[in-house]
Amino acid sequence: MIIKKSRDEIELMARAGQVVAKAHEALMEALEPGMTTLDLDRIGEKVIRGEGAVPSFKGYRGFPGSVCTSKNEQIVHGIPSDTVRLEEGDIISLDVGAIVEGFHGDSATTLIVGGEDTVSDEVATLVRETRNALWRGLEQVRHGSRLGDIGSAVEAVAEAHGYGLVREYVGHGIGRALHEDPSVPNYGQAGRGMKLTKGWVIAVEPMFNLGTERTRTLDDDWTVVTADGKVSAHWEHTVAVTPDGPWVLTARSDEPAHPLTEGVPTW
Numbered sequence: 304m305i306i307k308k309s310r311d312e313i314e315l316m317a318r319a320g321q322v323v324a325k326a327h328e329a330l331m332e333a334l335e336p337g338m339t340t341l342d343l344d345r346i347g348e349k350v351i352r353g354e355g356a357v358p359s360f361k362g363y364r365g366f367p368g369s370v371c372t373s374k375n376e377q378i379v380h381g382i383p384s385d386t387v388r389l390e391e392g393d394i395i396s397l398d399v400g401a402i403v404e405g406f407h408g409d410s411a412t413t414l415i416v417g418g419e420d421t422v423s424d425e426v427a428t429l430v431r432e433t434r435n436a437l438w439r440g441l442e443q444v445r446h447g448s449r450l451g452d453i454g455s456a457v458e459a460v461a462e463a464h465g466y467g468l469v470r471e472y473v474g475h476g477i478g479r480a481l482h483e484d485p486s487v488p489n490y491g492q493a494g495r496g497m498k499l500t501k502g503w504v505i506a507v508e509p510m511f512n513l514g515t516e517r518t519r520t521l522d523d524d525w526t527v528v529t530a531d532g533k534v535s536a537h538w539e540h541t542v543a544v545t546p547d548g549p550w551v552l553t554a555r556s557d558e559p560a561h562p563l564t565e566g567v568p569t570w
């Protein structure tokens with residue numbers, strides 16, 4: 304069942320989204336070689352609690368962290384640890400969720416530790432193009448468009464570069480629950496699937512791999528990795544369907560909250 308949100312509820316979700324945005328901005332600012340993924344978790348949690356919000360992930364089905372920290376071949380759901388240290392040339396996906404007055408915001412980035420010069424062009428391009436695919440998907444989030452419009456826009460970017468497109472994990476509706484209906488796949492056919500309507504709020508979250516699309520889960524029962532050990536990138540935003548087009552509730556200060564009117568830069 305899809306739970307539509309009122310204008311007031313979307314305003315609350317925007318507050319949650321902006322807490323998430325602030326946490327990501329702090330993480331981008333702080334990230335440097337030598338840090339552990341637990342250091343990043345603590346930074347994220349501090350920002351969330353400092354804003355009077357609650358981390359969405361901490362305790363979610365027993366997840367121990369406030370930030371999912373997925374390094375290199377890890378796709379999603381990496382557990383923060385004081386034994387996982389980040390070095391130049393690593394990439395790290397950071398997934399952050401926050402709750403404000405019962406409503407969640409959910410957003411992920413993939414950052415290059417030490418900057419683009421420390422990785423191959425292949426890896427830098429994977430990170431950039433996964434972000435581009437997210438925005439190609441977000442542009443499709445309009446009243447009257449269909450889930451297949453989002454999926455096909457994302458999939459087209461993966462296909463153009465020959466990336467492995469993760470199908471086992473998908474985007475989702477979001478609201479008072481972190482995961483609500485509908486599922487929002489990163490593949491599909493334009494013009495097919497459920498019709499989006501005003502009041503929907505969804506998370507769009509492409510995951511692209513340099514190699515195979517196949518995944519496996521580590522013995523910790525959380526961390527999802529690529530089956531071939533090649534690196535993976537993940538970008539995510541929470542977005543509302545409004546009469547004026549998509550409202551990206553988790554947009555950071557360097558990103559357009561209203562991409563249809565503000566335009567979308569190419570990263």
Ligand code: MG
Nearest residue numbers: 398409410411
């Ligand atoms: Mg997320």
Ligand code: MG
Nearest residue numbers: 409506508539
């Ligand atoms: Mg999500």
